[in-house]
Amino acid sequence: MLDNHLSSPHTIEMRLNTLGIKLHKNMQLVIVRPNTHSTAHSLDILVKELHLLLPQSMYVVYKNSVVLLLNQESLFYPDNAIYKRIKCFLHANAFTMGVSNPFSDISKLQIHYKQAIKAAEIGNNRLGIKSGAIYFKDISFLYLLEISNKTEENLHFCHPDISFLIEYDELHHTELSHTLMVFLFNGQNTAKTSNLLNIHKNTLLYRINKIKKILNTSLENGDDLFSYQLSFKILNYNSLQ
Secondary structure, three states, X not given: OXXXXXXXXXXXXXXXXXXXXXXXXXXXXXXXXXXXXXXXXHHHHXXXXXXXXXXXXXXXXXXXXXXXXXXXXXXXOOOOHHHHHHHHHHHHXXXXXXXXXXXXXXXXXXXXXXXXXXXXXXXXXXXXXXXXXXXXXXXXXXHHHHHHOOHHHHHHHOOHHHHHHHHHHHHHOOXXXXXXXXXXXXXXXXXHHHHHHOOOHHHHHHHHHHHHHHHOXXXXXXXXXXXXXXXXXXXXXXXXX
């Protein structure tokens, strides 16, 4: 199924029934890759440990990685008890785990296998994550930019206000563009933003008001706010190139 040789839902269902396997509506595909210093022996240990930690999963060693189908009632998210059990194991052994979006149609397995691979790849290569779980939902936008793979053309989608604000910062030695990015990425929460920027709340409000004046915006227009965040994500992605 990972090679897409078996994609008929009816055929798959018959095979599963023959094996006595019942699928839940909440499934996720997970790929765990050993670190660069791992051997075939450590891969065997990895399989055994994962089977103990995730006893309800089905797994296979495929292309020097362990691929697991999480077949359970609850989804594998950070607030989930299953995640908390495996988190320490991943960090202790410097393993990365790519996690697909949830799905309920087993015939879509290969699509979600690719999601898990891409999550692990982008997490490792782009974001520098060396251990822990990386969710496809969290890197899907980076994957979208990777598909285009044209850094200069990506810049065409940046809102001119953001380009102007960056130029203003360079000219006046300010940090307004970074302040706006953190502010927007944190839901315009002033307390959280001021804490992350390590500045007083009044300083943050002063900067935000200055940004509004410079850009002649209220920071209330949904389309503008989306475009601003899109611009920052593109710029952040390009900086990883």
